[in-house]
Amino acid sequence: MLKILNPAKDTWAELVKRPTKNLEELEPGIQATFDLVKEQGDDALLQLAEKFDGVQLQSLLVTEQEIAAAELKVPQELKEAILQAYSNIQLFHTQQAEPVKQVETMLGVTCWRKSIPIEKVGLYIPGGTAPLFSTLLMLGVPARIAGCKELVLCTPPSKDGNIHPAILYTASLLGVTRIIKAGGAQAIAAMAFGTESVPAVYKIFGPGNQYVTVAKQLVSKAGVAIDLPAGPSEVLVMADETANPAFVAADLLSQAEHGADSQVVLLTTSENVLQKVEQELQAQLEVLPRKEFAAKALSNSLGVVLQSLDEMLDFSNLYAPEHLILSVSNFEEFLDGITNAGSVFLGHFTPEAAGDYASGTNHTLPTNGYARAYSGVSLDSFVKKVTFQYITREGLQNIGKTIETMAEAEGLEAHKNAVSIRLKELDRV
Numbered sequence: 001m002l003k004i005l006n007p008a009k010d011t012w013a014e015l016v017k018r019p020t021k022n023l024e025e026l027e028p029g030i031q032a033t034f035d036l037v038k039e040q041g042d043d044a045l046l047q048l049a050e051k052f053d054g055v056q057l058q059s060l061l062v063t064e065q066e067i068a069a070a071e072l073k074v075p076q077e078l079k080e081a082i083l084q085a086y087s088n089i090q091l092f093h094t095q096q097a098e099p100v101k102q103v104e105t106m107l108g109v110t111c112w113r114k115s116i117p118i119e120k121v122g123l124y125i126p127g128g129t130a131p132l133f134s135t136l137l138m139l140g141v142p143a144r145i146a147g148c149k150e151l152v153l154c155t156p157p158s159k160d161g162n163i164h165p166a167i168l169y170t171a172s173l174l175g176v177t178r179i180i181k182a183g184g185a186q187a188i189a190a191m192a193f194g195t196e197s198v199p200a201v202y203k204i205f206g207p208g209n210q211y212v213t214v215a216k217q218l219v220s221k222a223g224v225a226i227d228l229p230a231g232p233s234e235v236l237v238m239a240d241e242t243a244n245p246a247f248v249a250a251d252l253l254s255q256a257e258h259g260a261d262s263q264v265v266l267l268t269t270s271e272n273v274l275q276k277v278e279q280e281l282q283a284q285l286e287v288l289p290r291k292e293f294a295a296k297a298l299s300n301s302l303g304v305v306l307q308s309l310d311e312m313l314d315f316s317n318l319y320a321p322e323h324l325i326l327s328v329s330n331f332e333e334f335l336d337g338i339t340n341a342g343s344v345f346l347g348h349f350t351p352e353a354a355g356d357y358a359s360g361t362n363h364t365l366p367t368n369g370y371a372r373a374y375s376g377v378s379l380d381s382f383v384k385k386v387t388f389q390y391i392t393r394e395g396l397q398n399i400g401k402t403i404e405t406m407a408e409a410e411g412l413e414a415h416k417n418a419v420s421i422r423l424k425e426l427d428r429v
């Protein structure tokens with residue numbers, strides 16, 4: 001099941017490498033997809049839907065009629081759940097708005113910073129193996145709070161050429177501007193470079209499999225902003241003797257079932273806990289509908305026995321998991337020691353699935369060790385922070401000499417003169 005290890009510390013750096021293919025391996029195929037989309041636009045999207053999604057589409061754009069029909073297909077109970085999650089996500093993300101604060105750095109020199117929404121954003125909603133309408137809430141809600149005007153949505157069509165009704169229902173709640181039936185690297189290329197049906201956007205958001213994630217990294221090299229590398233899901237659980245093996249196994253499986261390229265990790269100081277979690281994994285896996293994905297992911301996953309709780313924390317910080325679960329009695333003692341993680345789940349009754357769906361935090365998070373430097377999606381992801389300044393005459397007299405001295409030292413005479421010319425004018429009047 002899990003690969004069981006008792007590793008020496010000098011092997012950790014090798015262990016924390018993910019089993020996913022690297023950028024260099026996937027890049028040539030994805031570049032070919034980009035070239036096709038640039039050359040043939042919508043036609044390329046239709047061809048690639050047939051090749052990768054196994055569907056011959058009549059049209060790329062979702063129509064008003066399709067949206068109206070979808071709404072009727074979503075059960076009331078699911079609508080209510082979506083609305084509850086919407087409300088929690090909205091509440092959590094609304095609090096992230098920063099008030100504009102004017103700061104007088106010197107007398108007469110005032111600076112401030114204001115958030116301005118990104119006008120056109122592209123939202124990628126994964127749909128290759130599961131219709132992740134929850135991801136649409138995670139992207140669309142902060143986009144709407146930020147005030148983004150144009151929300152373009154790409155998601156892969158199913159074999160019958162349709163988009164899952166819950167995705168369309170959620171898109172309609174959010175007032176998404178345009179919905180396109182396109183998935184994978186071709187959808188990312190379309191939103192980056194534009195086609196007849198897909199407007200080019202300024203920033204592309206959303207998680208996806210390895211192809212989607214590498215495609216986003218490549219368009220970011222071509223000058224289109226992206227949120228973050230949010231690839232195959234992963235979770236690391238730190239479990240002590242108080243952990244409930246059934247709960248731990250359930251959490252590990254919840255991320256393993258996302259796909260064969262996911263990885264889950266159990267860290268423990270107790271061989272006993274490890275053994276019991278393994279038994280639970282076996283039993284719970286048997287009855288999972290997505291057993292094949294989960295079993296494959298588990299075969300790439302780790303059960304690591306370490307010497308102490310402090311070692312577990314060090315390993316986790318080096319691994320930098322997308323999700324970190326502290327299934328320990330004294331989680332408070334670990335909080336200040338966490339340096340690298342996308343989102344953290346505390347105690348025995350906080351399943352990771354709560355953050356995936358409905359607690360309010362965002363589930364679009366850095367994977368593959370990117371949590372060492374990246375944050376998950378938040379309200380900030382949808383705005384630019386623009387700085388402003390206003391200097392009075394008195395202010396320029398206060399700050400002018402400093403600027404002149406620094407400009408002269410850099411050998412930039414025109415910079416210095418932009419101040420001197422004004423100071424002379426102030427002396428004259």
Ligand SMILES: NC(=O)c1ccc[n+]([C@@H]2O[C@H](COP(=O)([O-])OP(=O)(O)OC[C@H]3O[C@@H](n4cnc5c(N)ncnc54)[C@H](O)[C@@H]3O)[C@@H](O)[C@H]2O)c1
Nearest residue numbers: 052126127128129156183184207208209232233258364365
């Ligand atoms: N990190 C996060 O925040 C986060 C959040 C949600 C989901 N996820 C991850 O998103 C992923 C969703 O993956 P998915 O596959 O179900 O859907 P997806 O929408 O990401 O990818 C499906 C598309 O991949 C393309 N594709 C499939 N096989 C291909 C191949 N051999 N060559 C080229 N292109 C190919 C197809 O165009 C298809 O439409 C999972 O790995 C899940 O763990 C991550």
Ligand SMILES: N[C@H](CO)Cc1c[nH]c[nH+]1
Nearest residue numbers: 132134135233234356363
């Ligand atoms: N666990 C995923 C992020 O890695 C998010 C998700 C959506 N639906 C279920 N789970």
Ligand SMILES: [Zn+2]
Nearest residue numbers: 233254255356
């Ligand atoms: Zn999940």
